[in-house]
Amino acid sequence: MNPFLSGLFSFLSLESALARKVLLTLLVVVLAVVARLLIYRYFDRRFDEESSAALRYRWHKISSYALTALAVFFVGSIWLQEVTGNLTTYLGLLSAGVAIALRDPLVNVAGWGYILWRRPFDLGDRIEIAGIKGDVIDKRIFAFTLMEVGNWVDAEQSTGRVMHVPNAYVFTNDIANYTQGFAFIWHEIPVVVTFESDWRKAKRLLEEIVARHAGPLVPEAGRQMRRATSRFMITAGALTPKVYTRVVDFGVQLTLRYLTGVRQRRGLEEAIWEEILDVFAEHPDIDLAYPTYRIYRPEGDREEA
Template sequence: MQGYYDRLAAALLPMLADRALVRDAVISAVFIFSLMVCRSLVRRAILRRHDLGSEVRRRWVVYLRNCSLGVFTLGMIFIWGHEIQTFAVSLVAIAAAVVLATKEMILCMLGSIFRSSSNAFAVGDRVEIGGVRGQVIDMNLVSTTLMESSHASHCQGTVGRGVTVPNSLLLSQPVFNESMLGDYVLQTIHIAILRSDDWEKAERVLMEAGEVIAAEYAQDLSRHARELERRYALESPMMEPRVRIFLDRYEEIGLQLQVAVPLGQRSKVEQRVLRLFLQGMNTKKSLLKNDVK
């Protein structure tokens, strides 16, 4: 029996040594007891008021209960304020550690919320995110999967790969959606020639190559432009091919062809334009009368 009391004393000794904890516990017990006594006396006095209707007495009892709960909460916060503050600091430290450890995951989830709320793109759209261009084939809470576009630069290797992009990029990188305005996009094709070359012929041949391509779907393109104008209140976009001249380099003349092409055929159209341009530069015939496919 003596051993039991020794163990109990050894367990309570650290708690008794913390005078602040003991003081707060005693004050809390006295406060709770006093609050319960006061609440009981006031409740009994309300129920004995027969001059009040039953609805009024029930309402006052409810008010008394709610006020007692509020006083109890404020009293506990006031008594245990220091301990609550210490516990809150510990929680903040733990929360900060959790946020730092899961920062990327949280950013990916926020990116998914941004994508859904802004309706930036959907499955099947052709987009460019963080320099990665392709067709969206899958979306979830943390990532977006693209099928890499076949429209690549001549120095790029494999294309057509599946690329998984974290949604956190949506918060820091612009998203280019090529499918937002329909089935056609403006394709820009750059060609550079020497200053000593016949640039007027090159401009004419390049323009004819663009007109040959655009003539194949001119009616559908015109209908598509009217639909965009009606749906989005946009000015009718440029449908006719045009060539711009740039003199960025002293020894070269830059020619830039802008032509509307169907989505998914940008690479194919670019190759056809380049072949038509090379063929037109080697012949005196007009491409509009001699379309080579």
């Protein structure tokens, strides 16, 4: 046979084999996408209530990961079915090159595995990592997503921003979890009264106020603390509200210390402050203090400003 025709037939044969692989790959991808849509629709119909949002999200993730793994397996079998001989050497060199070129994505994948295995946080937890605070709203193979709180907003309320954090951060940064094992945090409100005020009465009134607002949370906090002691090496101390006394430059500081829900801190503080202002207004022998300055004139006169 003419060498030119022989080469042409070989070229066409190669092209047809390549075309078959491309078509099969596209078919696998299309089937995976269609299957994903059908599975999502099934779970959306089955878990249509708002209370099942977390369960629906979890099944979406599981099905997505499973379909992706199956698609990768079938595509790999299509393209590697005719590879023989030095397959091990080829894959070894390829893996080394990929590991060097894709170091950061691979570390993110390792971080994803760590998050799933060790579970330093779950969906809905409020965490702080690398200076970013927020509620965990999504976990993906390369990054997890936070609904940011704090920053320029007081009392760690939501900023409205969505922050995408690489999974690799779990290996290089400390993680502070506000809600894991114990859904309460300690909060303090400093109240300063003048030296001339009846600070003992003020302290007694503050103890009554903080007990009314934060006291009902103590039983549930105690139950959660007892459960947490079985998981962590912690000692369950006193959880009841407390008022501490100290002297500062411009008065007597009475610090209210109490437990509050992670997301109720600002609302509870507002309620306590409003009652403090109302109660102190009824007692003329109690005055809130503020910093004052004394100016000394050269002739010895003193004026308070």
